[in-house]
Amino acid sequence: MPLKKRRVKLEDIARKLNISIATVSRALDDNPRVKLSTREKVFKMAKAMGYMPNQIAKSLSSGKTNIIGVIIPRYDEPFFIEVCRGIDDYAREHNYKILISSSRNSFEFERDNLIAFERGLVDGIILSPTHETEMFTHIRSVINKGIPVVLFDNIREEVQGADHVLIDDDMASFKAVEFLIKKSKKNIAFIGGIIEKKVFQDRYKGYIKAMKKYNIPIRKELILHCKSLDREYEDVEIQQFFNNIAIQPDAVFACTDNYGLLTMKTLLRLGYKIPEEVSIIGFGDLGLGEVFVPSMTCIAQPTYEMGQKAAELLIEQFNESNDTDHPKKVIKLKTKLVLRDST
Amino acid sequence: MPLKKRRVKLEDIARKLNISIATVSRALDDNPRVKLSTREKVFKMAKAMGYMPNQIAKSLSSGKTNIIGVIIPRYDEPFFIEVCRGIDDYAREHNYKILISSSRNSFEFERDNLIAFERGLVDGIILSPTHETEMFTHIRSVINKGIPVVLFDNIREEVQGADHVLIDDDMASFKAVEFLIKKSKKNIAFIGGIIEKKVFQDRYKGYIKAMKKYNIPIRKELILHCKSLDREYEDVEIQQFFNNIAIQPDAVFACTDNYGLLTMKTLLRLGYKIPEEVSIIGFGDLGLGEVFVPSMTCIAQPTYEMGQKAAELLIEQFNESNDTDHPKKVIKLKTKLVLRDST
DNA sequence: TATAATAATACAAACGTTTGCATTTTTTTA
């Protein structure tokens, strides 16, 4: 019969060595308050007995779990995964683990996840709000409980009491479009997403700003705000747009990598030569643009750094004493244009 | 001055209502042992005071954390993320959270992660061993502590006491190559990876098996076992291989999607017509193959299902009483060939 | 209306740590 293996705990070591639990605990902490020889005895016994501290008991006692809760809208977007990698690397270096939850792009799930995290499982939260998220009371509620929060990406409104890590979308788009203009492109098409979303608004703003600055007329016919949320329909929208386009574009600025790729596919099919007749720039740069033939020029977001920065800010919050109020930070990260064959 | 907000706990509610902590606890559990009117009073008060149960205390008391530890070799491979999604969905339905750790493709990290999980943070572990992993004592050690373990993907040796979820690599490759043969391909090239790895051995086996079955001579010149671990060098290896190839292949079976894509790129550059002159099949199917022009036929692994199945097996283990020994299960999942333009 | 049966609640130990303070042991000092 398989005998029940009970975890060995401090008490077991204490009994074996005929000393108190307190001493064992301190010994394992290498606390100089316990005699060196005792410490050594304890270490040896702990090893011999296969002792493993109980993280849960530790957390209860210390009030710290050393876990960072991360909520992202979805798993299957390399952008978020790359951010998580940044968070994880930084967190791990500082002795934190991360607990990732997906909000499945739904406000409800986001709130549920947040509530789950409020139950004391995590020391703090890094969150990228859903596009659906319009209310921020659930986030504020967490903050009011004294739980540190850092927000990143897709923030449409600053939340008091949280740190923020963002991309300068506006500037990034401006730079990209400016680049096209300087290559003497005139008919620059814009492919954006749902215009109600802050990201797409900002990217659109950048486009407009650049066009205006260089006195290039803005033509409605060259502008598409995709309405669909799912990939298949995006494809249809983009195809229709270019099939029926009134003016031949000599460049396209696409607000996501996927829009960029779909655009390239469509234009190639329509017989355009890339980059001879038309240049393409995408936004995102997580692998796809590189694989395609011709490879696509992209605005690269500092995704990994975004995660690192978010983790850094959170851990800073941990270390701030909470009886004085600390001003919260807003970090804007710079993008960079990665030149490839499509321009 | 910001007044310290202390978490409200059962005791606070109890004191307010002049009843015992035990009653409050049971009331919130909706335990019929407490009078309905009391339960209602408690619910109301809990809500009013903004009570949130302390997960850590609960876990300590109950001995269950309701967390599943997941260890994957890396974050930036869609395959693993997709598996995680499967795990997460299944876990969430059964009231578990998942804690993902990356072993960064290193045995050391894998072991460290495992040790971290041994500290009672998780109720069980789902692990995909690193390619580096040759010893399994660290896994056995966890199992011996009575922690349920499920292994998936890249398993080179069955570990006693753990469940396993695998892909039938051998069969999948066989089927793919057979498909090519039936399209009357004769010079079928094989692009594999480091042959020491079980995955690549199995996929190679399938290739050989199919060729033998249909009496097609196996030609060394058409076989490449890539040696590199990193992507850039893979590219070089594949280019060199096809640049210097003695026999013109009329089909290529590539052991990963990336090998497939690199092959396509190289062959297109060399002027081959795909699929007219040469057919390509990749292995994996997570987006890349679809984007490429022409799109690539792939062996699709049931990635998401793999995760679901792993979670299912683990949760089954949770529910098995641990005083009787339960036989461990090995599940082999079927792949399927997704036809696209490259064949 | 006393007594038994049942319903409702309370007490206290347990989960495995940490840690302030008290106590004991050892060493130093005069």
Add this chain to the structure above:
DNA sequence: TAAAAAAATGCAAACGTTTGTATTATTATA
């Protein structure tokens, strides 16, 4: 060698729950 100082250890409360058992309050029974 006794007293003082310093070092080592131990006691017990605390962290916030859950839960078996004891106790009290209520209702049913005769």
